[in-house]
Amino acid sequence: MAEGERAGGAGILDKAEVLKTKANDYFKVKDYDNAIKFYCDAIELNPENAVYYGNRSLAYLRTECYGYALSDATKAIELDKKYIKGYYRRATSNMALGKFKAALRDYETVVKVKPNDKDAKLKYQECNKIVKQKAFERAIASDEHKRSVVDSLDIESMTIEDEYIGPKMEDGKVTVQFMTDLMQWYKDQKKLHRKFAYQILVQTKDVFAKLPSLVETVMEETDKITICGDTHGQFYDMMNIFDLNGLPSENNPYIFNGDFVDRGSFSVEVILTLFGFKLLYPSHFHLLRGNHETDNMNQIYGFEGEVKAKYTAQMFELFSEVFQWLPLAHCINGKVLIMHGGLFSDDGITLDDIRKIERNRQPPDSGPMCDLLWSDPQLQNGRSISKRGVSCQFGPDVTSKFLEENHLDYIIRSHEVKPEGYEVTHNGKCITVFSAPNYCDQMGNKGAYIHLCGSDLKPQFHQFPAVPHPNVKPMAYANSLLQMGMM
Numbered sequence: 001m002a003e004g005e006r007a008g009g010a011g012i013l014d015k016a017e018v019l020k021t022k023a024n025d026y027f028k029v030k031d032y033d034n035a036i037k038f039y040c041d042a043i044e045l046n047p048e049n050a051v052y053y054g055n056r057s058l059a060y061l062r063t064e065c066y067g068y069a070l071s072d073a074t075k076a077i078e079l080d081k082k083y084i085k086g087y088y089r090r091a092t093s094n095m096a097l098g099k100f101k102a103a104l105r106d107y108e109t110v111v112k113v114k115p116n117d118k119d120a121k122l123k124y125q126e127c128n129k130i131v132k133q134k135a136f137e138r139a140i141a142s143d144e145h146k147r148s149v150v151d152s153l154d155i156e157s158m159t160i161e162d163e164y165i166g167p168k169m170e171d172g173k174v175t176v177q178f179m180t181d182l183m184q185w186y187k188d189q190k191k192l193h194r195k196f197a198y199q200i201l202v203q204t205k206d207v208f209a210k211l212p213s214l215v216e217t218v219m220e221e222t223d224k225i226t227i228c229g230d231t232h233g234q235f236y237d238m239m240n241i242f243d244l245n246g247l248p249s250e251n252n253p254y255i256f257n258g259d260f261v262d263r264g265s266f267s268v269e270v271i272l273t274l275f276g277f278k279l280l281y282p283s284h285f286h287l288l289r290g291n292h293e294t295d296n297m298n299q300i301y302g303f304e305g306e307v308k309a310k311y312t313a314q315m316f317e318l319f320s321e322v323f324q325w326l327p328l329a330h331c332i333n334g335k336v337l338i339m340h341g342g343l344f345s346d347d348g349i350t351l352d353d354i355r356k357i358e359r360n361r362q363p364p365d366s367g368p369m370c371d372l373l374w375s376d377p378q379l380q381n382g383r384s385i386s387k388r389g390v391s392c393q394f395g396p397d398v399t400s401k402f403l404e405e406n407h408l409d410y411i412i413r414s415h416e417v418k419p420e421g422y423e424v425t426h427n428g429k430c431i432t433v434f435s436a437p438n439y440c441d442q443m444g445n446k447g448a449y450i451h452l453c454g455s456d457l458k459p460q461f462h463q464f465p466a467v468p469h470p471n472v473k474p475m476a477y478a479n480s481l482l483q484m485g486m487m
Contacts, residue, residue, distance in 0.1 A: 016046035020055065027059055030442055035059045050080035057089040060387075061096065061486055067389030069093040084110055091127070092485025097389050098296030100131045119484075126481045130299070149318040150202055158195040169196050174203075174279040182276060183242075186235060186269040189470055194311055197272060201318045204275040207282055208325035214354040215286060215330045219454030227255045227338065227450040229414030229422075229433035230290065233264025233302070236469040237437055237447060238273070244464055245449065248277045250284045255330055257414040257433065258290020258340030258373070262301035263440055265476040266469070268310050271319070289326035290340040290415070291373040291390075295362055305477030324360045328372045335409045336457055342375035342413045342430075343402050344368055345383065345392045351406050365390070376416060377430045396426040403429055409457065412450065421448025421463045431459055438466035440474040 023038035039056035046052065057072035073090035076083055091106035107124040114120050140146065160168070167181035182192060219225065226245055231238050246252045260274055261267035277285045291297060298304040298320070307316040329339040331351065343349075349368055357369050364370050374391035378384060381395040403410065410429045417439050423432045437447035451460040475483060 012045050016042045016049065016052070019045065020052055023055065023059075027055070030062075032059045032063045036063070048079060050076040050083040050086060053079065054083060054085045054089055057086075057093070058486075061089070061092060064096075065387040066093050066096045067385065068387050070097070070389055082113070084113065088123075088485060091123070092482065093389070095127070095300065095479070095482050095485060098300065100127060100134060103127050104131050123481055123484065130479075130481075148321060149314060150205070150321075152314075153198060153202070153318075155195060155198050155202070158198070160193055160195055164193050166190055166193060167196065168193075169199055172199055172203075174200065174276050176280065179247075179273075179276050179280060183239065183273060186266075186273065187239065191310060192272060194315070197311065197315065198318070200272055200275050200279065201315070201322055203279055205318075205322045205325060207278060208322065208327070209360075211325075211327050212355055213328045213357045213359045214351060215288075215327045216334070217286075217330070217332055219333055219452070219457075221455045223253075223454040225253045225255060225332070225452050227257060227412055227433060227452065228435040229257050229448070230259035230436050231256065231264075231270055232259055232292070232436045232439065233261055233267030233270050233306075233474075234436045234439075234466075234469070235264070235266035235269040235273070236467050237435070237464075238270055240464060240467045241435065241447075241449060245462070248281055248285050250281060253281070253284035253286075255286040255288065255338060257338060257412070258288050258326075259292045259414065260287070260290070261303040261306075262292040262297055263474050263478070264436065265302065265306065265472040265474055267303045267306050275322075286330055287326060288330055288338065288340055289323065289328055289359070289373065291363070293323035293326055294373075295320055300479045300482050302475055302478040305479070309477060324362070326359075328357060328359055328369060329354050331408075332452065333454070333457060334407065336412060336452065337406070337408050337410075338412045339372045340413065341371060341373045341391065341415050342377055343394045343398055343411070344371045344375070347398075347401065348405075349402070374415075377413075377425055377432070379425070396429070399426040399429050412459070417443050417445050418448075419445050421446040422450070422461050433461075437464060 019038050019042035023035045023042060026035040026038060036056060036059045039052055039059060043052045053072040053076035057069045060069035060072060070090060070093035073086050073093055076086035087106040087110050091103040094103040104127045107127050110120040111124045166185050167178050169178055228241060248254050256274060260271050274287055278287055304316050307319060329337060331337050353368055359369060363373055371391045374388065376393050378393040378395050381397040383398060384393045386392050410431060412431045412433060414433055416432055416434065418432055418434050421434055433448055433450050435447045435449055437445060439445055446463045446465060448461055448463045
C-alpha cells in the first residue's frame with residue numbers, strides 16, 4: 001500500500017474516533033438520538049470496529065429499540081469474539097425482549113471466558129433462576145385444569161384490622177366517595193387494604209370478560225371523550241390529568257390506551273385507580289391492553305416486583321388474569337380506531353378479524369394480536385423489521401389501505417414517547433398520544449391527551465408537563481439484571 005493511502009486510511013479512522021467521542025458525550029447527557037446519529041457516522045467511516053456497534057447497542061437499549069440493540073450487539077461479537085461487552089449487550093437485549101434462554105447463553109459465554117468475574121457469575125445465576133422459573137410456570141400452565149386465582153380466594157373471611165382507617169368499599173361496591181378517598185389515600189403514599197384490592201380485581205375481571213376484543217361505541221353530536229396514552233405507573237402525573245381535565249364521570253368519559261404499569265414505581269396505584277373507575281362507570285370509562293399488560297414485561301420492568309412488595313405473588317397472578325381480558329381495540333362511530341401499538345404485518349386484516357381474536361392469553365410472538373400491542377408507524381412506505389424486535393413497522397401506504405378497506409378515517413395509537421406528547425403522521429391518518437411526561441424521570445417529554453367531539457371527530461390536543469412525585473425512582477421494582485445491563 002502506498003504511503004499516501006495508508007495516511008488516508010489512518011485519517012479516516014481518526015475521524016471515526018472523533019465521531020465516537022462526540023457520540024459518547026451526547027450519551028453521557030442522555031441525548032440518545034444524537035448519540036445514535038454520531039455512532040452511525042463513526043460506523044460509516046469504520047464499519048469494522050466492534051466498540052462502535054457495542055456503544056450504539058447500549059444507546060438503542062436506552063431508547064427501547066431492542067431489535068436494533070440485539071442486531072448491533074450480534075455484529076460487535078461477529079467482529080470481535082473476545083469483546084465481552086458485546087455479549088452483555090446482547091444478553092440485555094434478549095432480556096428486554098423476554099428471551100431469557102438466549103440471554104443465558106451469552107452470560108454462560110462470559111462466565112467461561114472470565115471464570116473469576118463475580119459480576120458475570122451473579123448475572124448468570126440470576127438469569128438461570130428466571131429460566132427455571134419460566135419452565136416451572138410453563139409446566140403449570142400446560143395443566144389443563146389450572147384453576148383461576150379467584151377460585152382459591154376467600155375474600156369474605158379477610159378481616160379488616162381496627163387500625164385501618166383507609167378507603168372502604170360500601171357493601172363490596174365502588175362508589176364516588178370511595179374513589180375520592182382512594183386517590184387521596186394514594187397521594188399520601190398509603191396502601192389500600194388487600195380485601196378491597198382483591199374485590200376490585202375480581203369484579204373488574206368479570207366486567208372485562210363480558211366485553212368483546214373490539215369495543216365499539218357511538219358518540220352523539222354533543223358528546224366529548226378524552227383519550228390518554230401510556231401512563232406507566234406515573235400516578236401523580238395521572239392525577240394531574242384529572243386535575244386539568246376533570247374526574248371521569250358519565251359526562252366526562254375517558255379511554256386509557258394501554259401500558260398503565262411498569263417502569264414507574266406507582267403502578268399499583270395507577271392500575272387500581274383505573275380499575276376502580278371502570279367499575280364505577282363501565283360504559284363511560286374504557287381501558288385497552290398494552291404490550292406491558294403481559295407477564296413477560298411485568299416480570300422485567302417492575303410491575304410483578306411491585307405487586308409482590310406491596311401485596312403478594314398470588315395477587316400478581318390475579319392481575320395477570322385480569323390483564324388477559326382487557327380489550328385490544330376500540331372503534332368510535334365506525335370511523336376512528338384506537339389501539340395501543342398499531343397496524344398489521346399482513347394486508348387484508350379487517351375489523352371483523354379483530355373482533356374474532358381470542359384474547360384471553362399471553363400474546364403470541366406474531367399475528368394480529370401481537371401487532372395491535374407492539375407495532376409502530378414509519379415514515380417510508382411499506383413495512384420493515386421492527387426496531388423493537390417484535391411485530392413490524394408500517395408505512396403511510398399501509399395505513400391508507402387499511403383505513404380505506406375498513407371505511408375508517410384515522411387511527412389513534414400510543415406506545416412511543418414523543419417530545420410533544422403527541423405526533424401526527426401518515427398524512428394525518430396516524431396519531432400517537434403518550435401521557436407519561438418526563439418518562440422515567442429522564443426523557444424530558446411533555447405528556448398529552450386528546451379530546452374528540454361527536455360532531456366532527458377532529459382530534460384536539462392538550463399538553464401538560466410532569467409534576468413532582470415522592471422520592472421513589474422509576475424501575476425501583478424492576479429486574480435487577482436488566483437494570484445492570486442498561487448501565
